[in-house]
Amino acid sequence: xxxxxxxxxxxxxxxxxxxxxxxxxxxxxxxxxxxxxxxxxxxxxxxxxxxxxxxxxxxxxxxxxxxxxxxxxxxxxxxxxxxxxxxxxxxxxxxxxxxxxxxxxxxxxxxxxxxxxxxxxxxxxxxxxxxxxxxxxxxxxxxxxxxxxxx
Numbered sequence: 570x571x572x573x574x575x576x577x578x579x580x581x582x583x584x585x586x587x588x589x590x591x592x593x594x595x596x597x598x599x600x601x602x603x604x605x606x607x608x609x610x611x612x613x614x615x616x617x618x619x620x621x622x623x624x625x626x627x628x629x630x631x632x633x634x635x636x637x638x639x640x641x642x643x644x645x646x647x648x649x650x651x652x653x654x655x656x657x658x659x660x661x662x663x664x665x666x667x668x669x670x671x672x673x674x675x676x677x678x679x680x681x682x683x684x685x686x687x688x689x690x691x692x693x694x695x696x697x698x699x700x701x702x703x704x705x706x707x708x709x710x711x712x713x714x715x716x717x718x719x720x
Contacts, residue, residue: 576607578678580614585704587674587693593662596653597628597688602636607686609636612678619652619673619690621663626652628675628688652688662692670694
């Protein structure tokens with residue numbers, strides 16, 4: 570059974586607020602109504618972040634709206650969801666995230682060819698205010714270059 574692979578929910582703020590050091594792809598433990606809502610594109614990850622509770626990695630503040638079909642039991646919109654990674658990756662992430670200046674941020678949610686929801690997370694360092702201004706300048710100069718190339 571081939572599933573459509575067109576669901577892409579992105580965290581645009583992550584690239585603006587953080588320097589991405591290393592990326593990981595993780596499974597995400599979801600309820601039935603949550604995956605249905607994600608397939609409808611009803612998720613928002615602008616406030617989402619990842620954190621360890623014990624040895625388990627969770628994504629917090631990931632907003633998955635209620636599935637719009639009325640006969641289903643609805644889920645908690647912002648509940649903590651378990652991320653599924655290999656032990657080796659979890660150990661590496663935990664060690665790095667405990668260092669000063671590193672955090673784990675979700676970048677995007679997508680579905681793989683089998684229809685499972687996956688989340689791309691990144692080990693990241695926070696940007697300073699002047700770094701953000703540089704990002705804005707780079708983006709605007711790239712936009713101007715693109716405009717100039719069209720003519």
